[in-house]
Amino acid sequence: MAANTTLLRDAYDYVLRRFEAPAVNVPGIYHDLAHTRETVEAGRNIAEGLGLSEKEVIVVELACWFHDIGYLDSRSEHEQKSADIAETFLRERDVDPDTIKSVRGCILATKIPQNPENLLEQVVCDADLSHLGSPEYSRKNKLLRTELEKNSGKTFTRLEWLQLNIDFFRNHEFFTSFARRQFNQGKTENLISLYEELREKKTAKKKTKKKEKRPRKTAVWKEIWRCITEPPRAIMSASARSWIRRQTS
Known part of the structure; x- marks a missing residue:
């Protein structure tokens, strides 16, 4: 001893x-x-x-x-x-x-x-890998990401990192019965948190894309209004004419 x-x-x-x-x-x-x-x-x-x-x-x-x-x-x-x-x-x-x-x-x-x-x-x-089922998982995961990015020179987007971790969770199982009893509940909770954040990020990304599309449509309307209100010599742009054709066809 x-x-x-x-x-x-x-x-x-x-x-x-x-x-x-x-x-x-x-x-x-x-x-x-x-x-x-x-x-x-x-x-x-x-x-x-x-x-x-x-x-x-x-x-x-x-x-x-x-x-x-x-x-x-x-x-x-x-x-x-x-x-x-x-x-x-x-x-x-x-x-x-x-x-x-x-x-x-x-x-x-x-x-x-x-x-x-x-x-x-x-x-x-x-x-x-016991940290997968730990309340400290989120903090440890940030440390791992920072280390990987620093040492590899590769930068992960938040969506890429979330998906990478979700895939790792889904392919991982604790081997011993004691570890499963000790860590599986926490691991499930951490996986749920990852899924929830992934869904939020994807939703936010879709909303951003929609906002990016609106200015282009608004610009077409401004072009149409210009052609209506300005003298006849005004010539409507090709994009405005194309948009009108799609709406009236």
């Missing part, structure tokens, strides 16, 4: 130093220390809620601590980098090969689309 506590404390200290290092190459706005801590807490709660053994809970917590550490070095394939960093850390502390293999598997399983092959991997995957 004492050895496990020391290992977890060492893992926390290592991850903390890495995230707070002044020479971090790729600053995380969403993938940061706060997200890591929240994932560890969620992973521990899910693991204990499922009645996993102490050793299994340790594996889950270690994987959660390291699951995004590779993002500090590279956004591309950061799960692989995270697994490599975790393995090096654990080997240096003489952790047994089976535990190292389990931690690696849990980290690699978090790559989107998630593909866990056993219960421990399912727990870590559910912990990583």
